[in-house]
Amino acid sequence: MPEIIAASLVGGRLRRLSVVPLLSSVGCPYSCDFCVDWSNPYVLFPPEQLEADLQYLARNWPGVMVTYHDPNFGVKFDQVLGIVEEIPKEKRSPYIIESSLSILRGAKLPRLRDTKCLFIAPGVESWNNYSNKAGVGATVGKAKLTQVVEHFREIRQYVPGLQANFLFGTDADQGEEPVELTKEFMRAVPFVWPTINIPTPFGNTPLYDRALANGQILQSMPFSFYYTPYLVTTMPHYPPLEYYDKLIDLYSTMTSNVMLKGRFGKESTLGFSVLNALRTLAMRQDLAALRLLRRMLATDPEFLAFHEGRTRSLPEFYHRRYEQKLGRYANLISRAERTPELEKPASSLASTAPGGEVADRLTAVIRSRAADGFPR
Numbered sequence: 428m429p430e431i432i433a434a435s436l437v438g439g440r441l442r443r444l445s446v447v448p449l450l451s452s453v454g455c456p457y458s459c460d461f462c463v464d465w466s467n468p469y470v471l472f473p474p475e476q477l478e479a480d481l482q483y484l485a486r487n488w489p490g491v492m493v494t495y496h497d498p499n500f501g502v503k504f505d506q507v508l509g510i511v512e513e514i515p516k517e518k519r520s521p522y523i524i525e526s527s528l529s530i531l532r533g534a535k536l537p538r539l540r541d542t543k544c545l546f547i548a549p550g551v552e553s554w555n556n557y558s559n560k561a562g563v564g565a566t567v568g569k570a571k572l573t574q575v576v577e578h579f580r581e582i583r584q585y586v587p588g589l590q591a592n593f594l595f596g597t598d599a600d601q602g603e604e605p606v607e608l609t610k611e612f613m614r615a616v617p618f619v620w621p622t623i624n625i626p627t628p629f630g631n632t633p634l635y636d637r638a639l640a641n642g643q644i645l646q647s648m649p650f651s652f653y654y655t656p657y658l659v660t661t662m663p664h665y666p667p668l669e670y671y672d673k674l675i676d677l678y679s680t681m682t683s684n685v686m687l688k689g690r691f692g693k694e695s696t697l698g699f700s701v702l703n704a705l706r707t708l709a710m711r712q713d714l715a716a717l718r719l720l721r722r723m724l725a726t727d728p729e730f731l732a733f734h735e736g737r738t739r740s741l742p743e744f745y746h747r748r749y750e751q752k753l754g755r756y757a758n759l760i761s762r763a764e765r766t767p768e769l770e771k772p773a774s775s776l777a778s779t780a781p782g783g784e785v786a787d788r789l790t791a792v793i794r795s796r797a798a799d800g801f802p803r
């Protein structure tokens with residue numbers, strides 16, 4: 428309760444946009460190479476904990492919005508939804524989830540609707556990889572696009588808010604095809620908000636190990652730039668200028684006036700149309716940032732040399748950005764201290780960790796928390 432009050436209430440009161448974060452599980456059965464959860468075994472929390480949390484909300488704040496922070500919600504679909512369904516209909520909280528397309532099928536969809544699932548953000552990632560979690564088997568390319576589009580249309584009949592997460596520049600992405608297919612996806616389902624991310628080598632992931640072994644990581648790039656729109660590696664199949672050109676192409680389509688109009692189509696609700704229109708305007712700022720980085724690559728030979736991996740000297744541009752972020756604390760971190768210490772690959776060690784033991788330990792911690800007299 429004290430945590431919820433601090434995190435979700437404004438001035439001690441529940442507001443219209445207050446959101447209560449919950450977890451029904453941790454870990455994931457998939458092993459996407461870029462994901463920090465790739466080797467964390469899926470562990471469903473003790474059902475009585477989720478039940479107690481939902482009952483508490485239904486008693487005290489019926490109808491408050493809930494966001495499940497599970498890396499992959501509903502892997503044990505019947506068990507989790509069974510608990511949500513026990514809350515009386517009029518007291519159920521609308522909720523937001525991240526889940527795999529492979530889970531979101533058939534008879535599960537009406538159950539999501541009936542329990543007030545409001546928003547789902549599945550990861551499509553790439554048209555040529557990660558197809559198992561998209562539920563399309565080994566299908567790739569245009570055939571995968573066709574199936575995924577149909578699947579999103581089907582889900583839309585039950586859930587009003589949808590997002591599709593993409594990575595552009597994975598090892599499987601080459602040439603024009605990934606860009607053209609993603610643009611086709613956006614046009615085919617304008618009611619789905621697309622997020623397009625740059626693959627980022629977070630520590631202890633196979634992506635990190637591979638990028639480090641291949642000398643792809645820009646070693647002097649500070650960790651604070653490990654997010655889109657910044658490129659912290661060289662790309663396997665695209666030189667940096669071409670890569671940013673393609674990202675700009677994708678973002679230009681995503682934020683175009685044609686797409687903006689399409690987001691108000693009959694397949695969307697007014698609320699989500701307005702939300703997606705606001706996101707479109709916000710993404711235009713990201714597009715401006717991409718264009719700036721592209722311009723730097725085209726006009727500053729040292730900036731280009733850094734992004735092509737020919738020099739390790741961090742461009743002045745990034746030093747200045749770093750200092751802007753820190754503001755008056757900038758002088759606390761010297762230039763030398765900004766260089767990350769890149770550890771040797773550890774994912775091979777993590778992959779041999781006994782999953783069952785980890786799961787048991789985690790469950791024990793959760794159970795002890797449930798029994799610690801925490802007010803409910």
Ligand code: SF4
Binds near residue numbers: 456459463499
């Ligand atoms: S399905 Fe999602 S949570 Fe699971 S490993 Fe892949 S990206 Fe991570």
